[in-house]
Amino acid sequence: MVVDQQGRLCGLVTDGDIRRAFLSGAELQSPVTKIMTPSPLVGHSSDSSDQKLRLMISRKIRHLPIVDKDGRPVAMELLKNHYEDQNFAKAVLMAGGKAPPSNL
Numbered sequence: 821m822v823v824d825q826q827g828r829l830c831g832l833v834t835d836g837d838i839r840r841a842f843l844s845g846a847e848l849q850s851p852v853t854k855i856m857t858p859s860p861l862v863g864h865s866s867d868s869s870d871q872k873l874r875l876m877i878s879r880k881i882r883h884l885p886i887v888d889k890d891g892r893p894v895a896m897e898l899l900k901n902h903y904e905d906q907n908f909a910k911a912v913l914m915a916g917g918k919a920p921p922s923n924l
Contacts, residue, residue, distance in 0.1 A: 821885055821893045822856050828891040831856030834883055862887045865894050872897045 822831035833856045841855040863872045863884045876884050876899045886895040 821896065822852055823893065826892075829860070829862065829885055829887050829893045831858050832860035832883065832885055833857070860885060863897055864889075869902075873899075873902050876902075 821829055822833060824830045831853070833852060837855050837857060841850065846855060861875070861879055861881065861884065863875060863886045865886055865888050867875075867886075872884055872886070876882070876897065882899045884897040884899075885893050886897055888894050
């Protein structure tokens with residue numbers, strides 16, 4: 821998270837932002853303002869966990885800065901944290917091919 825002199829959120833830098841910047845010619849000395857997403861979408865500390873999750877899913881984002889009423893960051897909500905405790909079965913389902921003969 822990038823904050824201004826008063827501690828208010830003014831940008832967000834993700835690993836994807838950094839990769840894209842380097843691929844576009846940025847260097848380690850490049851200012852963060854050239855790499856960050858200015859004025860990112862945020863959640864508020866008063867939002868419920870479900871509200872934050874719905875916002876991330878609907879906007880297709882994996883990182884949601886959480887700010888207080890003054891716009892200062894207090895947390896970072898990560899989409900993956902909502903699914904860590906889930907016991908998802910890992911499987912691959914493949915379908916297709918020819919139908920069996922009708923006389924079987």
